[in-house]
Amino acid sequence: MKTTLALLTTLILFTTTAFADNFQAVTCEGTYPRHLQGVCTDEQDAVFWSFTTKLVKTDRHGKIVKQVDVANHHGDLCFHKGKVYVALNLGKFNDPNGNADSWVYVYDAGDLALLAKHKTSEVFHGAGGIAFHDGKFMVVGGLPDNVKENFVYEYDPDFQFVKKHVLASGHTHLGIQTAAFADGHWWFGCYGDPQILLKADASLKQVERFEFDCSLGIVPVGEGKFLVARGEFIKDKGFTGRLVLAEADQERGLKVVESR
DSSP, rough: HHHHHHHHHHHHHHHHHHHHHHSEEOOOOOOOOSSSOOOEEEEESEEEEOEEEEEEEEESSSSSEEEEEEEEEEEEEEEETTEEEEEEEEEOOSSSOOOOOOEEEETTTOOOOOOEEEETOOOTTTTEEEETTTTTEEEEOOOOTTTOOEEEEEEOOTTOEEEEEEOOOOOOEEEEEEEEEEEEEEEEEETTTTEEEEEEEEOOOOOEEEOOTTTTTTTEETTTEEEEEEEOOOTEEEEEEEEEEEETTTTTEEEEEOOO
16 A cells, blocks of 8 residues: 555656646747737647737747637636637726626637637626636636725536635736636736736635736646746737746745746
8 A cells, every 4th residue: 555655656746747847938939919818738748828819829849839810808728628718808808887798718729729619797897817726617807996806707617607706815907817726726917016916725715915927827837836927029020928937935926936
């Protein structure tokens, strides 16, 4: 029994290490008309980038494998069982009256073919981000000025609405942009000056708030390790995207440890 447990522990550690080693700091090939909204991986050898109106698949070195035109505004995205799920809003963001038109579009991770569209009208201020964990999708999005809490919308695997979670986060500019689950916590990237990182426990009851920028994308790549997105605008060319390596930090939430 002890031998079996030891082998299992070794296998888990090997898998986690291999996963982390597969993905390092990388720059996405090309420039794009609109800015980066989110990033995810297939946990093997592909990276998926959402540039608002372009969905791009690269290898782990940043070389383009496939790209497709998509509706404005495609936001943050996640990977699950061979598919890429993207949160998007076709209406108004951050409107107090809820004039959003929120969806999750599903793409084949191989060729980026559109497979399904799921209406998520419960996301009142506009769907902008999505993550999957423990059999459920969590969708985040916009927020009007002066609202002092954020909202996380839970869906089952068939996108039947389950629950609206109230996140005691304080106000964040335009809500939550990116989402991921890792190391027993939810991680949410927000705009602002400075940009804000929210870290919540698995139940979304306890929330920590840090000054750290992962508003363009946050990707877990192993225990305590993440890739966080950066982007810039190049005049006469367009917007770029890259990922830098970060690690968990008790005082700062995350800290960048590598950028190139």
